[in-house]
Amino acid sequence: MPFVNISLLKGKSREHRRAIADGVHEALVETYDVPRDDRFQVIKDYDPEELIYDEQYLDIHRSPDVVFIHITASATRDLTQKKALFKAIADRLGVDPGLRPQDVQVIIASNERADWSFGNGVATYAV
């Protein structure tokens, strides 16, 4: 159900980027009622002039390892689940690829179950 867009700066290894994508997905499975095989992600790196971020908004000190994780998912989760998701993502990315928690930014965008077609021309969750 989720569609995930991950944005970060260029210069990281393929393994670094894969670890981020893997960790985000594992966190979704763990906390956000996402089946393990429900995985759809775009991970894109940018030149420094293309990805502009404040280095200390809210006194959170961000480094060039900063990553922006934009998650579109159905609006069926509550605040408890959102909090668990944010924590699980930061925890997992802290383990691999070893990101500081200050560098993990997450934005959730919610839609409805009727808004998804996973193929075959049907509203997958509304049939």
Next chain:
Amino acid sequence: MPFVNISLLKGKSREHRRAIADGVHEALVETYDVPRDDRFQVIKDYDPEELIYDEQYLDIHRSPDVVFIHITASATRDLTQKKALFKAIADRLGVDPGLRPQDVQVIIASNERADWSFGNGVATYAV
């Protein structure tokens, strides 16, 4: 009114990508109350490690031809129209560029009519 983001894997011809963009737009005109000249689309191709997708979630078998179509549009359409849109997109992309219906993924994100400015610094649909 819609703003459409299309994501697919690298290696397709310019004609293939244009056929996808054209087919999506025709489906929006046919089923989703979109004027023919209300067309705004970004179509971007990715390396395999940048576009991660499950090859059989929900027993739908996806190939490297898979395409993700993310549509932002005002929340004025009902479920009947969404179903018609999903079917029309899959049907049209099946004709040209000849995609299998399993490879056509659609995600709708809804906003409000007041959320659009099509130029001139005004809220186009709220004036």
Next chain:
Amino acid sequence: MPFVNISLLKGKSREHRRAIADGVHEALVETYDVPRDDRFQVIKDYDPEELIYDEQYLDIHRSPDVVFIHITASATRDLTQKKALFKAIADRLGVDPGLRPQDVQVIIASNERADWSFGNGVATYAV
């Protein structure tokens, strides 16, 4: 709080792109209750076949300078603020980099305050 995605055609200078990003952010600060240091933006340029736009939808004549500004922000602003934002963006981009108002397209996507984590694994605005 806002996460801003800016899309335009290739061929512009780094200064041109930076002026757009700066102007959008200043407009958000001026009209949309955004702190000055709450700045997170992706600005990406595209080949002409990747960025498809109608050149005269609604009799607004768009040129290859056209820019699409997609803003995700919490749904705490009213129509008056949205109108002010649209005007402020067009005005500022008219001054620098000198865009025609017809070339400034803005799309707002709203989420909730609970949908943001600006680091440290917490729901920043819901704690």
